[in-house]
Amino acid sequence: MAITHTDPRPPRAAIAVAGPGHEIDRVAREADALGIGRVVVAETAYDPFVQLAHAAATAPRIELATGVAIAFARTPMTLAYAAWSLQEASGGRAVVGLGSQIQPHIERRFGMPWGRPAARMRDFILATRAIFAAWQEGGRLAYRGEFYEHRLMTPMFAPAPLTGGPPPLLLAGVGPRMCAVAGEVADGLVAHPFGTPEFLREQVLPGVRAARATSEAAGEAWTQRPFEVDAGVLIATGETPAEIAAATTALRERIAFYASTPAYVGVLARHGHTAIQPELHSLSMRGKWAEMGRLIDDDLLHAVGVVGDPSSVAAEVMRRYGSIADRVTLFDSAPVVSSAALRAVAEIGGGGAA
Structure with a gap:
């Protein structure tokens, strides 16, 4: 499958938010009311899976995405339980965005091992997929990888299958190796908001496309979902010049x-x-x-x-990313997500999953 945005419609849009639970609930509720399709919660000082599960009750239609959850702070099994629980609690609206973080945080904050992050992430995602398959299809769990091994699952510890299936797994990438892993084994690429359309088009997407093509040619169809390119965009907006x-x-x-x-x-x-x-x-x-x-x-x-009033921001984001991204996630520079930022997202087009 081609990894490019060829749909003549504008890219779908999401709003990024971080902070305590009441802020996540507020933004999710307001975004839901505006018809925005996805809210994205980063893992900073709180657990995004817990926050999003709570928001699921206050925002009944919107997709609930981690953007990103720190993979290497967990094992594939602990990640799988959290993702499965969010998918169940939200009625199938979970989207799991994963990221590696950097070595000092993984080793000194989380106390977890580090090394060869791209290869480790590939193994992490494949192990998570194997766990998902065992739970959804009822087969034997027998995953052996280079970094992770999961070979024990009894009925007591296996959650019930999900009506809509497991959530998609997106991967954040900056360097070429991690971006290639996204193309090979993930359901989408989360492009860092510190970026530009030129950088994404010239130095990120070609490697992602090549990795995807190689994986498909080898018959390694890890997922049947259409691949999603989600471009993060930093914005500064408001209702007044001040x-x-x-x-x-x-x-x-x-x-x-x-x-x-x-x-x-x-x-x-x-x-x-x-x-x-x-x-x-x-x-x-x-x-x-x-x-x-x-x-x-x-x-x-x-x-x-991108700087300007909400309508100007929406128009500029569409101009920059409309031909290369399936979704844009706007990151408001204000201390808390403003109504102006939400309006910009809504004007782009907030639709959820294609």
Whole structure:
């Protein structure tokens, strides 16, 4: 199957949110009322599966996605139980976005092993699929991989099959190896919001397409779902010029935070801004976030982010990503998701799963 957006309709849109449970509930409820098809919850200071399961009751129609849940903070079995429970609690509206995080967090925050993250992630997803299959189809669990082994499942510990089947597994990727894993074994790619359409089109999607084609040619059809390309987009919006100005300042600081990280230097290189990365990294080590934001000039600001009132943001996002993404997930730069950001998502087109 081709990994490209050829549908003449605009890409579907989602809203990203993080924070305590009441904020997740509020955004999910408001998004549901606006006809937005998906809310995406990152794993930061709370468990996204618990938050989304709670939101399922307050927002009865919207898809509930992790964006992302940290795979390596779990085992495939613990991830499978959480994902299955969310799918059951939501009546089949779960979408599981997975990410690797970085080595210091996995080893020093979560106390879990690290090494060869792309190969480990491939094994993680295949192990999770094997667990899903055992639960849904009632077969024997006998997965042996390079990093994970799951060979015990008794009826007491196997959840009931799901009417709509297991949730899709999307994978976040930045580097070429992880993006290739997404193309090979996942149901979709979650493109990082610190990105541009040029970077996505030229340096991400070709590798994803190649990996998918190789997997299909080998007869390794891990999933029958259409592959989804979900592009994260950083936005600064508001209902008044003052609100947009404040959001733009916050967006500069967020771009600076990402740009200070060596893993994202490829985006800077594509747009000729690698020279600022060492200085941003140095400032980040000293917690100089406001100073970092002031280093983000208008050229980089508008290459990475989209700024304006809700209608302008919606139109620009569609112009940039309409031909390359199946879905766009908007990340509001305001401290909490604003009504303006929700309106921008709704204007793009909030439909859920195709």
